[in-house]
Amino acid sequence: MSIKKVVVIGAGTMGSGIAQLCAQQGLDAVITDISLDLSDAAKARIEKGLAKRVEKGKISEEDKNAVLSHITTAGDLTPAKDADIIIESVIENIEIKKKVFSEIDKLARPDTILVTNTTSLSISDMADATNRPEKVVQMHFFNPPPIMKLVEIMPGAKTSKETLKAAEAFAKMLGKDPVVCKTEAPAGIVSRILGQLLNEATWMVDSGVADAEDIDKAMKLGANHPMGPLQLIDFIGIDIHRAKMQTLYEKLNDPRYKHPKLIDEMIDAGKLGRKSGEGFYKYGD
Numbered sequence: 001m002s003i004k005k006v007v008v009i010g011a012g013t014m015g016s017g018i019a020q021l022c023a024q025q026g027l028d029a030v031i032t033d034i035s036l037d038l039s040d041a042a043k044a045r046i047e048k049g050l051a052k053r054v055e056k057g058k059i060s061e062e063d064k065n066a067v068l069s070h071i072t073t074a075g076d077l078t079p080a081k082d083a084d085i086i087i088e089s090v091i092e093n094i095e096i097k098k099k100v101f102s103e104i105d106k107l108a109r110p111d112t113i114l115v116t117n118t119t120s121l122s123i124s125d126m127a128d129a130t131n132r133p134e135k136v137v138q139m140h141f142f143n144p145p146p147i148m149k150l151v152e153i154m155p156g157a158k159t160s161k162e163t164l165k166a167a168e169a170f171a172k173m174l175g176k177d178p179v180v181c182k183t184e185a186p187a188g189i190v191s192r193i194l195g196q197l198l199n200e201a202t203w204m205v206d207s208g209v210a211d212a213e214d215i216d217k218a219m220k221l222g223a224n225h226p227m228g229p230l231q232l233i234d235f236i237g238i239d240i241h242r243a244k245m246q247t248l249y250e251k252l253n254d255p256r257y258k259h260p261k262l263i264d265e266m267i268d269a270g271k272l273g274r275k276s277g278e279g280f281y282k283y284g285d
């Protein structure tokens with residue numbers, strides 16, 4: 001499989017990180033979203049992050065410019081036409097994802113593999129929105145994608161062995177250390193285990209057992225976790241965390257995955273974590 005051009009759909013936290021990762025490996029990455037402004041803003045964020053690394057002496061100005069030269073932006077799906085691989089990383093909503101898959105299926109070359117970075121939605125549902133379900137696969141990146149070593153790869157019901165192998169090879173090409181799930185299961189490995197841990201922490205805040213600071217401190221000092229569970233939810237995004245728990249709850253039909261009302265109240269109040277400036281903690285600009 002020869003991959004030179006990657007199209008990343010969704011210019012948010014994950015999409016921009018995945019595009020940066022691809023560009024750092026010398027691949028041409030196109031970031032696209034519902035508007036060019038959003039894609040341009042993602043590229044500007046990448047540039048800002050790289051400039052900080054230059055300031056700290058971690059990379060050179062030339063390195064920064066080389067990465068940026070591999071990233072272009074778009075405001076629609078037309079770049080899908082000549083993509084070697086397409087990575088969907090739009091918001092965690094199955095109807096929107098199915099629509100995106102149906103549209104890219106019509107545009108992309110027949111040999112192009114279509115990847116979803118969903119956290120917990122059905123790969124098979126997305127694959128069935130296309131005429132190439134055997135070429136649809138999940139590659140679940142971790143935040144921040146340029147740094148985190150793991151990529152979880154998961155098939156849908158009709159994903160071919162070749163597609164799974166190609167996804168694994170692509171992850172390795174990006175410098176990652178992938179794991180491959182044998183079958184489709186909601187939320188893969190890490191998110192399912194971690195989801196419950198994070199959920200338990202939110203129930204503890206909700207029922208007044210301890211403050212967020214103390215829950216986080218306890219898990220850092222007592223379990224050697226590098227980050228507390230509530231800090232981590234803020235980092236992931238409270239809306240993303242809730243979507244994942246809702247899917248696990250519905251798909252596994254298990255009350256262990258239910259989230260507390262506190263999470264709904266925070267989302268209603270616009271407290272989505274770091275990205276909105278406030279979650280369990282308050283953040284500056």
Ligand SMILES: NC(=O)c1ccc[n+]([C@@H]2O[C@H](COP(=O)([O-])OP(=O)(O)OC[C@H]3O[C@@H](n4cnc5c(N)ncnc54)[C@H](O)[C@@H]3O)[C@@H](O)[C@H]2O)c1
Binds near residue numbers: 091
């Ligand atoms: N945040 C995480 O830690 C994390 C980790 C792994 C996977 N994921 C998954 O990655 C995906 C994206 O998450 P995120 O955190 O980057 O979300 P985000 O909210 O930061 O970004 C989502 C982007 O999708 C865009 N979008 C919405 N509809 C679109 C459409 N029809 N076409 C093109 N773009 C569209 C939005 O404008 C937005 O820029 C989700 O499926 C999420 O579950 C998230």
